[in-house]
Amino acid sequence: MDGANGYEISNREEEDKDAGDTVQPLIPALQQKRRKLILHLDLNNTILVSDTATGQGLREALNSYLSTVVWGQIGNTGEWELISDQTSVKPPSQDAINYCTQFGRDGSFSDSKIGRVFKEVFTRHMGLLQWQGKADDLFTQREDGQLYHWILPSFFHLLSTLHQQGRPFSIILRTFGTDLPNVLQSVHAALAGKHPQFPQLQELPLSVELTPGKIRCNKRETVLTRGTTRVSTKGKERNIYDYFTAMSGIGGFQDHFDWWARNSFTSSGGKPLWIDPNDCDNLHIIIDDNIRLTETDTIVNSRVLLDNGKGRKASRNAPTSELYDICLVQTDLLRAIAEKDYFLDCVRACEENYETYFQKFLLRRQSYG
Template sequence: LQLLEWPGRPDDVFSVEGEPGKRYHLILPAFFRLLDALHREGRAFAVVFRSFGTDLPRALRAVSRALAGQHPRFPALRDAALPVDLTPGQIRCSQREVVLTRGAERLATREDGRKLYDYFSSFEGIGGFQDHFDWWAKNNFSSRGGKPLWIDPHDPSVHHIFIDDNIRLDDADTIVHPQVFSEPGSSSPRSAPTSELYDVCLVQTDLLEAIADEDYFLHCVRRCEENYERYLACAGKGPPSPRQDGQ
């Protein structure tokens, strides 16, 4: 826990109260380090927070403040010029469809399974969506009820990476439902096993490593990029120069 302690004066945006007299980082420094590194490399990327809980407004506010140059450890983030939408959206699932709403936006997969893939592929800046916990619980906390993620191995222009400490190789006990478009231009994805996309588009966070190593998430992205090139090659595509979309 010592590595998680917030240094210096208490900050109600970037830190949370823990033990008496102790405050801890709300968001790991490794996350801000990832934003800083991708920006310095001139990468085109977006970040989408996906949570079952009610913590999104606070997390988005902290990221917005950091990108305004107010994080004491990462003042250079003010140069990243990433817009932050402080209004969380919702993703709700059923047997028939997945529905995304945010403000006036509403998209559903019933008529076209690619709608949400295209939406997240063109996402800009940083935002967040509350996923459907009750649906996950109804599906016994299995992949089938997890947070949906769409992957098109025939589209080398974007690389979706989902990072979550509850991702498991056991599809009966994991938090993401990966869906892959097997045919070019297809609108009907297939459910994919976690093992197919593990360390390709799905990253199971090692929290201890993420706390101890500020380059942890950067290493995760690098590893996924290397593996994604091979994944695309297996789908008949050459190595991509993809845009990053972190979820």
């Protein structure tokens, strides 16, 4: 699963102006091939509804998430007022403020005065999470005497369907928390045919690297380690990109929470993700509930690797808005619980949007002469 190589990267280079809204494909549709997918998936509030790092069980975690997708605004009295009884990952208006930002995450949100409006949503999704059958330490969690799914079925459906479609793909689990060893063990067991609802997973030729790695950041470099492997961006920033791209199967890495905290929880200290528009063969997508369109409150540090067509390499920071729903997906946890195709839909939308992004990039590169 290991692999890294790279080229020299210079400091930030200014991107050309947008090539326009309408893009005529430079590569005819019949010649376009489906790229290998490298899917970076968060754990908590993405494929899990619990958090061992914070001690949140299922009910608290789901309530806490609900408090981030309920929106209001400051009214004439100076008080926060609910403006919609519909949940949304994105603000419904420019002046909208979610409940969490105003009051903080609330592990008992649906029992609060404002949250009672969403009690039915909470109850319905708790019902969807209920496990049918005997308890299984690898795949279930117990709360209030009831059994629930630990890893969302939509995640396992993603693996099964991508295999059925013949798609080349790898999965990289990314978390600040401590759940990785247990999640990797459970996924490994599922791929051995032990998940009673997904026995077909044993047909997948996917290996699981059970040893979690770490990603650590400082001002000079980003360093990835796993076992005896060490990969650094020092001198060659694309090294970790190439390492991730070469991965096969499923693995996981603990990202650097302290670095994110020291950078005030802004994008500059977030989980690093490299994108290379020059790479016609691979597409990196990260799905995380803490991706936000506000750079001061988001979890991914996006780096675009560029080639100006004259042999000089460059990299630049990319704002979340540039890659939102292209390579960066903000998890809609309610959909991930309710819709088995949720993650597949995310991938399909990103592939379509990335093709437009890629064509625009080709036009800009062509303009270099």
